[in-house]
Amino acid sequence: MSSTHADASVTSVAGERPRISKRRVFIYAMLFAMTAVNYTDRVNLSVAGGLVSNEFGLSPAELGWLLSAHLWPYIICLAPAGVFVDWVGYRLAGWLAVGFWSLCTIATGFCKTSFPFYLTRIGLGGAEAANFPIGTQAVRAWAPRPEYGVAIASLSLGQWFGTAFGAMFVGWVVRDFGWRAAFVLTGVLGLVWVTIWLLFVRDPQRANWLGSDERDYILQTREARPPQQKGGATILRLLASRSLWALALAQGGFVYEAYMLLSWLPNFLQTQHHISIFSSGAYTAIIYGTAVLGSILLARLSDRIFSTAALRGGARKWVVAFSYLPAMLVAVVPQVDSVWVIVALLTISVTFLANGISLNTALCNDLVVRPEDAGTAVALFTLVANLVGFVSPIVTGYVVQATGNFNMAFVLTGVMLLVGVAVLLGMIKGGIGTAEPSLPPAS
Numbered sequence: 001m002s003s004t005h006a007d008a009s010v011t012s013v014a015g016e017r018p019r020i021s022k023r024r025v026f027i028y029a030m031l032f033a034m035t036a037v038n039y040t041d042r043v044n045l046s047v048a049g050g051l052v053s054n055e056f057g058l059s060p061a062e063l064g065w066l067l068s069a070h071l072w073p074y075i076i077c078l079a080p081a082g083v084f085v086d087w088v089g090y091r092l093a094g095w096l097a098v099g100f101w102s103l104c105t106i107a108t109g110f111c112k113t114s115f116p117f118y119l120t121r122i123g124l125g126g127a128e129a130a131n132f133p134i135g136t137q138a139v140r141a142w143a144p145r146p147e148y149g150v151a152i153a154s155l156s157l158g159q160w161f162g163t164a165f166g167a168m169f170v171g172w173v174v175r176d177f178g179w180r181a182a183f184v185l186t187g188v189l190g191l192v193w194v195t196i197w198l199l200f201v202r203d204p205q206r207a208n209w210l211g212s213d214e215r216d217y218i219l220q221t222r223e224a225r226p227p228q229q230k231g232g233a234t235i236l237r238l239l240a241s242r243s244l245w246a247l248a249l250a251q252g253g254f255v256y257e258a259y260m261l262l263s264w265l266p267n268f269l270q271t272q273h274h275i276s277i278f279s280s281g282a283y284t285a286i287i288y289g290t291a292v293l294g295s296i297l298l299a300r301l302s303d304r305i306f307s308t309a310a311l312r313g314g315a316r317k318w319v320v321a322f323s324y325l326p327a328m329l330v331a332v333v334p335q336v337d338s339v340w341v342i343v344a345l346l347t348i349s350v351t352f353l354a355n356g357i358s359l360n361t362a363l364c365n366d367l368v369v370r371p372e373d374a375g376t377a378v379a380l381f382t383l384v385a386n387l388v389g390f391v392s393p394i395v396t397g398y399v400v401q402a403t404g405n406f407n408m409a410f411v412l413t414g415v416m417l418l419v420g421v422a423v424l425l426g427m428i429k430g431g432i433g434t435a436e437p438s439l440p441p442a443s
């Protein structure tokens with residue numbers, strides 16, 4: 001080890017924050033891409049929903065149920081997936097989960113009736129439950145504590161890039177080749193990711209492309225679980241944490257908007273503003289693509305403005321709470337006729353929505369007391385949030401069917417965000433993994 005880098009490693013442990021290396025960026029990029037593939041495989045139905053609905057003869061309410069078909073197995077499998085990832089490790093779980101949901105997506109393109117279509121979406125959702133537990137364990141293994149915000153933001157923000165890319169890509173494929181080709185091609189993207197993951201991703205101790213200096217730095221500053229502590233925490237002990245419930249319910253407000261827009265935004269633009277399938281995909285891509293860039297900058301800022309002690313004490317919650325306010329602009333959308341003003345409002349809303357979701361996930365990681373509990377804690381956190389978000393596509397479908405437009409659906413989304421920020425600020429107390437409020441106060 002060179003003396004220069006050795007000094008950098010020592011001072012980094014003492015509190016200095018070195019630049020993120022290209023090698024760690026590769027791991028963060030793989031986590032980003034995993035979630036991007038995940039959400040590309042979700043948004044394909046959102047963009048193609050009108051054509052699928054016409055081919056299978058579905059009402060708006062029935063389409064709402066189909067749009068949410070992947071969500072209930074996703075929710076059911078979240079806790080088991082977290083335990084599974086804690087048990088087998090993120091590398092094995094990564095290729096198994098992404099490989100399976102990619103095959104389900106490909107199979108969807110060959111469905112001739114709505115019933116097998118439901119089944120493939122169920123398989124998609126069940127496998128996708130492992131996404132965030134895999135990412136959380138990979139962050140614990142690879143990311144120094146000062147990089148948690150940007151590392152978990154990379155994992156989380158893949159959903160917004162996947163939605164942006166998927167909307168544009170699927171819109172083009174649907175227009176030129178039909179909706180079935182869109183499902184096959186988006187599924188193939190997942191298999192490409194699996195190949196790269198298998199070839200290059202290892203634990204830092206075993207990654208031969210990682211320099212010894214950087215390996216030492218990662219091992220000194222990360223919070224990966226000790227090898228002998230397998231199996232994670234008991235679910236009941238984690239569920240006794242008031243802070244876990246506060247974070248999860250607050251996340252539910254964010255997730256409600258996320259699923260409402262993910263499932264219905266292209267359809268809203270197509271039906272209420274008479275925009276073509278390809279153009280609706282392009283507008284959706286603009287909204288979500290801008291959100292990715294803005295949220296990465298906001299995540300990096302939150303890592304820099306708070307000390308490590310403050311982050312452990314939950315200081316990140318103030319940045320999360322602030323994110324709710326611009327996100328509430330979603331409720332104004334029904335009052336606007338100009339498509340470009342709608343795009344501007346939703347771009348601001350989704351940027352802060354993406355920031356809030358990613359940093360609230362990072363906040364959950366900040367407050368986990370024992371590193372070995374991370375996968376299970378994040379799985380439970382995601383499960384409860386998705387129990388709230390699960391109803392969003394269904395409720396939106398019934399509201400549209402009852403009123404003939406999306407106006408009340410957008411207003412209801414704003415109300416859910418308001419409830420979320422109230423829960424966040426009113427309920428967080430103490431760490432996750434202990435029933436006692438043992439963490440120091442934020443400063």
